[in-house]
Amino acid sequence: MKVAFPHMGRVCIPLKTLFDSLGVSVIIPPRNNDTIKNTGYKYSPEYSCLPFKMILGNILYSLENGADTVIMLGGSGPCRFGYFAYMLNLIARDLGYRFKFICLEPSSLLKNIVEFKRLLRCGYSDIYTALVLGWEKLKTVDSLEALYFKTLPYISDKDSSKQEFEEVVAKLEQSSNILSINEIYRDYSDHLAVQRDIYKQFPRIGIVGDIYTLNEPYSNHNIEYLLGMKGIETTRSVYTSTWVETNAFFWKRKRFNKKMKDLSMGYLNDNIGGFAMETVYHTLDFINRDFDGILHMVPITCMPEIVSRQVLQRISVEKKIPIMSITVDEHNDCTGFETRVEAFAEMLYMRHKKV
């Protein structure tokens, strides 16, 4: 059995650990690049979104290189009427690939685990150990990124900090027990704490949108790094780990959904699929937490985000907070993107200074 899964930011690190400890070999495509994007575009319906096309490119690459099982994290939720993952599966089958397709949905996680046990012929305890280790790595890699982009604007030697960060992540990739994972995080946060000037407060931006665009630097043009270099603190609304936490853990899911619905009430009363409600909820939440601005990433043709963009405009007027929606698609050239982001950052600085 050779397992493959599409890239989404650094999610391949915990997933590789998970399968490694179960003794399953994995095929990881290279980090998202133009070749993968072009493959995805070639075989996708024209009207599908950038995440769909990128994921298809990833899957086709893995199948071409010998994968026989493809695992998707989510993808049969209400986004694209629940057909997101199935379309990927069908397109690859139409191209002649034969493989097993597993769509991990938080709601059917227990069923998936039983299925895995049967496929791998291993015990529940093995799966449990692998899941715990994988979960710990996922949480840590997300916390490391969050911490880095929160601190980046304050670091004096920004260029070498990127290198440093990559080294820490590489170390995390190698570690194989929870103690060393926790140690890596502790060391790095101590290291960053020294560089953070606590008397300074730069403008803060909350980045909202769908999970793929937020977590995959290739599709968001590395927005957090770009803003960090311009002296802006950033926080994502949805990290992979927070999504797993609030969806797979049923005891947390209920509470989170209630919280989300309560706050969004009056702006978006029903879940319309994708991450529309999360976008609205987190925007309001960021505003309550005194963020200086909101950046909304919209993959072109993404219905849920198009709806939430309209809602966000109303929030922007009512709460008097600058909210900018940026549409992302296949274009490679970043000048237009950078112009908007730079202008947004500068405007926040001007507003920030005035207060």
Place this chain on the structure above:
Amino acid sequence: MRAYLGVDVGSVSTKLVVIDDAMNILSSIYTSTAGQPIRTVQDGLKAVEGEIGNKAEISGVGVTGSGREIASIIVGADVVKNEITSHAVAASYLVPDTRTILEIGGQDSKIIIMRNGIVVDFAMNTVCAAGTGSFLDHQAQRLGIPIEEFGGLALKADNPVRIAGRCSVFAESDMIHKQQLGHSTENIIAGLCEALVRNYLNNVGKGKEIKSKIVFQGGVAANIGIKAAFEQALDQEIIVPEHYKIMGAIGVALLARDHFKKHEKTRFKGFAASGFAYQPKSFECKSCSNLCEIIQIYQDGSLAARWGGRCGKWDTL
């Protein structure tokens, strides 16, 4: 006398402006970029040199526009700024108490909301360039009307037709359809102006509080038909400043002036830069799977700048 150079390399036109400390415009050049930003900027520099000669000494240079990176290498810029900030600086300086800036250029359109002299909100066209200068240019050409007369014709219309303004492809087929039905050119052009303004206000200006004074700038501000359509749609006075075409360049020249007052030095390469041979070369970096397209600019055979990498590998020359 000290002077400051502002260069705005846009998608369609390139603007160069020289101002002095008292904000007098010593020289201003407006040319077509014609897809050759390097040569256009160099020709512009030569023309500026011819106009100001030895009268003034360039003490600061600012560049803006979508070609700002490349222009900053050619002239040696102290300030590299985005168009939004540059336009806002110029408008708030030349038209005090500006509260709204409508700007339509060759490929993009933006709205900038200002309160008490600072930018508090802005929006830019998202994915479509419908209603920007290059589309109007194209239509004028198709109808065989010089672009300078295009707006004037709109004012002569007695019954503007309705044109779909959302998408330039739809707008064009709508226009052709109306023209085949026998509507007069004046009415079609007036309809187009209204459609573009409607599209701009719905798309770019959506949800923004448009308060006077409203300044309309950018190349399209030359079109009096569009200006009239804005006045009609907003029911407010629209101010088109004297230097509407070169506002971006003026703004960035003002920023260069501030920069000089602070740092007392400039990176300006001198007017000789118009004679250097600049040559861009690109290659695909194969060090990792990102496959970045790296662009290198050579000045007289030696490497002057490089960009395009996602990692830090190519950052240092």
